[in-house]
Amino acid sequence: MTARRLRAQVASVAATLRDLGVGKGDRVVGYLPNTPHAIVAFLATVSLGAVWSVCGQDYAPKAAADRFAQLRPTVLISADGHLFNASTHDRRHATLELAGALPTLKATVLVDHVGLPWPTRAYPSLVVPWEDAVTRAEELTCTPVPFDHPLWVVYSSGTTGLPKGIVHGHGGVLLEHLKTLGLHSDLGPGDRLLWYTTTHWMMWNLVASTLLTGATTCTYDGSPAPFAKPDVLWELAARHRAIRADASPRHVPDEILEVPGIPHTRTGKKLEVPVKRLLQGAPAEQVVNPATVDAPDLIDHYARLGAERRGRSA
Incomplete structure (x- = not known):
């Protein structure tokens, strides 16, 4: 995706969220895999001064609701499913269940990621197709916020009760990420980063921040080492000329x-x-x-x- 197209999609989704009642300080949550949809939704949310939170679709609806319900979100953005190990995992009914567990929702935005038709039964809130949300012709305008205004919420593991929300502010975390990516990793314009992560691991937030440096981030939805092709991440890194390819040590298979x-x-x-x-x-x-x-x-x-x-x- 080009920078121009990214900006256009962010502007369009931001306008859609604004029309749905999202404003400064409101919360938007994503039940999404690591795809460009998640990056666009995040940037659109924070451009309004709203607060972002996301988790991957390998979480059961209750696990996602345990996190999101604490935030009293205004809008849920969810995909029809995700990919793993050459299989398509249907999350349409999980989306319905999650939306029903979030009583503060004004709308649910439905993302067609794996091509599954959405159920026609009634949703607990207004439904907006992602295709409608992302194809408007709009100008991007960003809402000014204070240095410590909440940017996103990540979570503790939940091993000692409900997961605890951890709030990161705009100024502090952006400086930390710019330091980590721009200085420690020496990323800059023309570079590409591929880092295997799900959206509920805090590394996804760092991956999204790659854009701060002018570098390109590579998103990937799937297994880091599928049975049929255990070297898939290395192939993707070579194909897209990523100067860095990272993953948790446990995701590096012996075969490669x-x-x-x-x-x-x-x-x-x-x-x-x-x-x-x-x-x-x-x-x-x-x-x-x-x-x-x-x-x-x-x-x-x-x-x-x-x-x-x-x-x-x-």
Whole structure:
């Protein structure tokens, strides 16, 4: 998507949200996979001074409602489904259930992502098709807000009761993200970032902030290592010429690592994080007890690699 098209879509969706009663301080929530729809919806929301929150569609409706209901949202934006491991996951009825659990909604915007027809039964709020929301000819105008005005809400894990909302303000988090992406990662105009994430992981928020640097962000809906094509992220990175491709260590499959394999504990737990620390140069004795590992020689292998890398960078 070009910058011009992105701006046009953001302006259109912002105008639609404004017509639906969204204004400064209101909350808009997304039940969306990691696609351009989520980026557009987020930018449109915050351009109005409203507050954004999103979670992925692998969350059950109740799990999403446990988060969103705390915010008393004005509008829900939801997709018909998402993709994972070469399968289409239908979330149309989940959307209906979620909308019914959010009594403050004035409208639900329905996104056709995987091509499933939406149910015709009554929704608990006004329904707007995404295609109508995103194709208006509008000028983008942004509402000025204070430095600490809420930008988005992310959540704790929910392991000790209901998930707790964590509010990030416009100024603080944008400075942090610009520092992380522009200085630490050296991203700038012409660069492209591919980072595997779902929308409810805070890394999605960082990925969206890639645009601050003038760089391009790559969105991806699907498995990071599908059975039929475990190297799909690397293929996408090559195809789109991403200068960085990132994912959680647990999403890096053995088949695409140029190493003998990932060791396990004797109880079967895969040791990706200890291996990463070894490759970063941490001494083996500080990382893992070789007596608890099924292949101690692999620990020695990674420790040697880490020492060699540390020596080259010294």
